[in-house]
Amino acid sequence: MSLRQAFIIWLSLFVGIFIVSWLCSLLGLTQYITFFYYLGAGIFLSKKVLANLIEWHPIHNTIDNVSSAKLGFALLWPIRYLVLFFKLGVLKAL
Template sequence: MKQAMNEVKRFCGQCGAAARPQARFCGECGFDMAAMPQAAVQIMASEAPPSYPESGEAAGGSLGLGKAWMIYLGAALLCMGSLRMASGTVTGWVTVLIYLASSLVMTRYVMRNLIEFHPVHNTVGNVFSAKIWMFLLWPFHMLVLLFKLTVNRLL
């Protein structure tokens, strides 16, 4: 058992799937790993392959899918309530601050604990794009993300 833990693990540079140590082609996508430089094939010693949450449990923390839905609905109701009162006692700046605070919570806490970027696609451009769009338009992007994760979990 300990010997298996200390074996060198290889992962496909195309799709990130675990591969046998001597495999020439990826078992998932068929990528020719022998044609790539050794550094690009992602060799990791004594590390488990990247795991993705199955039961709605977060990849990076203990935030479940149900709790994420509750945070989303609470933030959305808070923003809608502040918009309704914007003409009354709450000023427009308070509404903007509530929206930006909700954006920060959705991007830094909920999104970070629900998804884990694929090792191949974990580039500055991809992560920045996902996070900036979630920050700016969180009511729509978080709704789509939660819907996709819910359908994925159910199917």
């Protein structure tokens, strides 16, 4: 998966948070729907985008390293993926 495709997927899910939150407040629904969307988007990005975007080095491919990275990316995905895209973009450009 290219960096551009991954960024477009991330951006659409990021904008989707605001759309789901707006629809929930407009229709008078509970905000738990937004929370479940947030968790689902983080899991989706962790399973589909992160797995195809980076490759783990065999030395650092331990249970502790991989699980902490994947949990961090799944729970804090709006910030962590933006940082990852910036770092990968710098590596690609330089």
